[in-house]
Amino acid sequence: MGPVRTLRRSSPITMVVGVVLIITIFVFILSPSSSDSAASQLRKANAASNPLSPPTSPFRKQSEKANGKRIPPPVVHYHMNNVTSSPDPVGNRETILILTPLARFYQEYWDNLMKLSYPHELITLGFMIPKNREGNAATAALQEQITKTQKSGPMKDRFASIIIERQDFDPPLASQNEAERHKMENQKARRAAMSRARNSLLFTTLGPSTSWVLWLDSDIIETPPTLIQDLASHDKAIIVPNCFQRYTDSKNKPAERPYDFNSWQDSETARDLGDKMGPDDILLEGYAQMATYRTLMAYMAANGGDPRQEIALDGVGGTALLVKAEVHRDGAMFPPFPFYHLIETEGFAKMAKRLGWSSTGLPNYKVYHYNE
Template sequence: MNPKALHFIRNRPVSTIALAITFMTIIYVFFFPDSQTKHQNKFGSSVRPRKAQKPIPRDLPGNHIQRFQMNNVKASAQAAQNKEKVLILTPLARFYDEYWANLVALSYPHSAIELGFIVPRTKEGDIALASLDKAIKLTQSSADKFAKITILRQDNTDTLESQSEQDRHDLKVQKQRRSAMAVARNSLVFTTISHDTSWVLWLDSDIIESPATLLQDMTLHNKDIIVANCFQRYIDDQGVESTRAYDFNSWQESEIGLELAASLPEEEIIVEGYNEMATYRALMAYMNNPNEDKHIEVPLDGVGGTALLVKAEVHRDGAMFPPFSFYHLIETEGFAKMAKRLGYQPYGLPNYLVYHYNE
């Protein structure tokens, strides 16, 4: 051995011992890996092997974790008999006594009905909310009360503050107004829908006449999306009460409508029922025949929201009300388009009528 190296070893005994320990550790790690994992953690310190732990139960009181079997939620033609939960949703800018009376008169089990409202933060909205509060207190103090009632307030209400029906339906305000309505509808449904909701009924607050069997009649069809026909009672020039079509948002697409859409900039929308945008679509409003069965169904490409029944799974799958141009459609008509893209076919009931308030 080199004398200098021997001199180094003799004078550095600690270094020699450390080198030997390091060499032995390397051999131990590489040739006895199982023993290493049992007795050392990743930092090299000694640990005791862990005992197998029992799974923590998730359904004990106070655990804050709930488990729901979503596959057990059914929406069927026997909704009333099965007491399938229905969520009735209403964007409420004005309160009508007749609208509330129709809700209370529904023959569907009230214990299976939840209500949801979104009210604008406007002077008119405050008045509507005060009337709604009174009606709720009276109804919910009775034996036949609704299972749950939720009220939201909407802040983006600039376009919903019009005082007249004519202003609200002016073509130039439709995109902005209906965009705000779409935001309100989305906020309402995704705030109030529950794990056990089977059906969602969109019912406008100015629907002042609807059958007590509305829910049974519409769920009977067992469609993913189905909409009633909305008419309006009025007094004609001879002083005779008559009826006329009101909602033109339920329709079947036409070639002219598709050509019109293809010619528009991406952000522009088509609004049905205006001479300035003639689409020549087949409107459900004009398919009504009082002499035919009220349960006749027709497939649709666009739907209105005055009395629109939707299986909850359609909303859960992501179908919402676009507040932007979606294939040149917006709000309820955009919802129908989105639902179709998801594989759901909307239907309409041309002979099943609800009636809109006539200002």
């Protein structure tokens, strides 16, 4: 039997190459995909450097402090003329602020929101929730969905920033049931409170880089995924789709009916009624006790009608309402008081018109309201 050969010692170069190869494999396995990494880098680049930065920029807490004190916020210059609100918001990377007064949480609302095809990294969500039992339940349910989306969901589904605010006043109605909400005697107080909630939410979230504001009610559960792009493509200062409600008819067949009657063209009858009213009285739409004979967009939808058909409006509803941010910056808000005998969203349309901005409706472009 021949002599036993001793094992050759591995050269240092071989060991180094082996270690580098192992590290490379681990990095490849554990690192996020290129798209996720790019999205993450974009978020970090767009993150606010200080909590006093614009509210629509996501803020990530910094541990760095100077001598135990928080580093003062930087002076930031904004060139507002560079903020566009164009028919091609995706191509121009325009930021969208979606604002929702939320009294109840509907899972279908959130699911529909997640289906919007507009790049989520360009969307900031803002919610105003009342401080009552229903509001507490809505807050808990909303935060659960936010956690799933923002922490464990795919990067493409995550929104740039999410803001939750609680009302600093009590809601005027104890119940948010649909029948109670729509009683005529409750309208002035209810809609005045809604105006206050909308204004508080708007004034605390509208940032200098916001291009569009989409008002989307919490009970809107079905819209086209391209809702933002479709509405913005009309390049209108204020634009509103037609809000309908799906239901089952007496023959147990699926049907739909108009829901929002606040989008209308004015009439001589309504103007005459307003002239005879006291300064604190308001005109209401959709009630037999107050026949205004306005032309309602709710009844202008045609089977197979062109979804891009436009009509001029004097009043708008707020179930789904896209507004160029400059309209709000000009001072158009939701009056919680009688403004030319109008209040809330209808008063907003009137105020915007006084500022030189017109409202447009899309009678054949539909969104759908929850059916209680």
